[in-house]
Amino acid sequence: MTAGKSLAITISESTLAFLQRTARELETQNNRHTATPVFRIYEEIKVEKRDGCGDHLERLDYEGAEDHYCSHCKDLLGEEMDFDKLPSIGEDGCDCNYIDEAHWTFDVELLPAQGGYDGVAFLTEKAAQEYLESNSYHFDKGVVYAESAFRNHELNALIEAIKEIGEVSA
Known part of the structure; x- marks a missing residue:
């Protein structure tokens, strides 16, 4: 689409509410000095x-x-x-x-969580923290860590789309 062109889409109220909450969180969270953070769970791991x-x-x-x-x-x-x-x-x-x-x-190094959780990423720090707290039994000294998605053009575009939808529909 070109800039300024509008498109009408139909989504459920629950999806709209999710997009609005996520957009609000994306706009207000601490980005930890990166324009496009993604949050992952890291652990202190013993490295031989x-x-x-x-x-x-x-x-x-x-x-x-x-x-x-x-x-x-x-x-x-x-x-x-x-x-x-x-x-x-x-x-x-x-x-x-x-x-x-x-x-x-x-x-002892701070590395992405092991055991099947090393690929899990979150758009918001809040979601990552909630996941860590509700699944703490999977992690030994887990901590939420920010990484940057600045080279991932697909994820950057999706983040911007979420922000745009959340802003327009608010």
């Missing part, structure tokens, strides 16, 4: 790093890893295999930090 290069160190806990623990930790585990008895790695006589097969190193 080469041994000694990560900021964090953790004892391996897969079945059988205890065979590689230091002798002090093996003794503390006992036959009950009570992992709650173990000291933090490197403390109270624990030498697991010196045994490569007993620990791993990692950094």
Whole structure:
């Protein structure tokens, strides 16, 4: 369509109400310094790093890893295999930090949520926050994060259409 040309369309009242609410939210939300934000849920995720290069160190806990623990930790585990008895790695006589097969190193990074939720995007921060709150059991330390859709011409056009319909019909 060319600019200034009008078109009459018929939509349901519920669709019109949705478009108006969404348009209002798009116009009033904090865009976080981007013209066309889309909001996604991010999480703090442990990302394995080469041994000694990560900021964090953790004892391996897969079945059988205890065979590689230091002798002090093996003794503390006992036959009950009570992992709650173990000291933090490197403390109270624990030498697991010196045994490569007993620990791993990692950094904690803020990345898109994993487990099937990494592609979910929202037009408004409010919708993303509501989704996160109602589905919090899927996320470990989830946070709403803004990304930019400035290179997505289709999404930009749809956002503008929603704003235009919401503005005209208000």
